[in-house]
Amino acid sequence: MYRYQIRMSKSMSVEDVIEIAASRAWFLIQHRLDSEEFNREYYPEFRKEILQSFLPFLKAYDLCGVSSICSDEASPLNPRHACIFLEERIRHLILPFKLDFFLNQIALRVLQTIRPILKYTSDEKFLATLKMFLSSTLSDYFWLNPWCGKVQICRYSRAIDPWGDLQESSREATNSQLTY
Numbered sequence: 001m002y003r004y005q006i007r008m009s010k011s012m013s014v015e016d017v018i019e020i021a022a023s024r025a026w027f028l029i030q031h032r033l034d035s036e037e038f039n040r041e042y043y044p045e046f047r048k049e050i051l052q053s054f055l056p057f058l059k060a061y062d063l064c065g066v067s068s069i070c071s072d073e074a075s076p077l078n079p080r081h082a083c084i085f086l087e088e089r090i091r092h093l094i095l096p097f098k099l100d101f102f103l104n105q106i107a108l109r110v111l112q113t114i115r116p117i118l119k120y121t122s123d124e125k126f127l128a129t130l131k132m133f134l135s136s137t138l139s140d141y142f143w144l145n146p147w148c149g150k151v152q153i154c155r156y157s158r159a160i161d162p163w164g165d166l167q168e169s170s171r172e173a174t175n176s177q178l179t180y
Contacts, residue, residue, distance in 0.1 A: 004093040005074060005143040006058075014058060014091050014162065015051070017141050022047040025133040032129055045113040050134075053106040059092040060164070063157035069147050078139035091162050092149075093142070103138075107131045 008017055026043055064070065065088065077099075095102050107130040111123060118126055148154070 002095045002098055003144075003148055004077075004095070004099065005145055005148060006091040006093055006141050007074075007088050007143050008091075008141055010087045010089050012089065014054070017138070018051050018054065019047065021134055021137040022050050024137045025050075025130060028133045029126070029129055042114050042117060046110055049109040049113050050106055053102070053109055054093065057093050057095050057102075058162040059094050060090075060160045060162035061092070061154070061157040062160050063153055064092070065090045067151070067153045069151050069153070070145065073147050074143045074145040076139070077142040077144065078136075099135075099142075103131045103134050106134060 006014060006017060008014070022043075026046060070090065093102075104127070107127045110130060111118075111126060115123075
């Protein structure tokens with residue numbers, strides 16, 4: 001298993017992180033692919049596919065972040081652009097495969113949604129571009145910690161709803177359409 005910490009400000013939710021990644025990726029793809037056809041009517045589905053990709057792999061624990069070991073050995077995936085917060089919320093992305101594969105799966109899901117507006121762009125070019133932009137944005141929030149989940153305090157920690165900060169209507173909509 002591959003465990004990534006998603007570290008964000010206490011004022012943010014995982015949904016906010018995904019919204020930031022989706023909106024940046026949408027904007028950059030639109031301009032990188034020189035596609036004026038990227039109108040906003042496709043954006044809600046684009047964003048929903050990204051959000052749904054996280055659903056089965058997102059975890060949260062009640063004692064996460066209370067011990068200094070939670071931060072002492074943590075290192076950002078992107079040291080140059082890592083967001084550092086004084087008061088933070090930590091969620092976990094626990095994957096049975098590497099992050100690169102996960103990002104590729106997200107890109108494939110999103111491709112199905114917006115293929116109608118990719119008239120002059122190859123699927124391969126779109127997949128590579130989207131994966132690059134998602135990786136760049138998400139790496140601002142993703143951290144690695146070799147001790148995460150392995151120390152004594154983790155054994156006493158209870159699982160909590162990782163989407164507790166997600167609006168109920170959004171959670172129901174995404175859960176009902178999950179296709180993993």
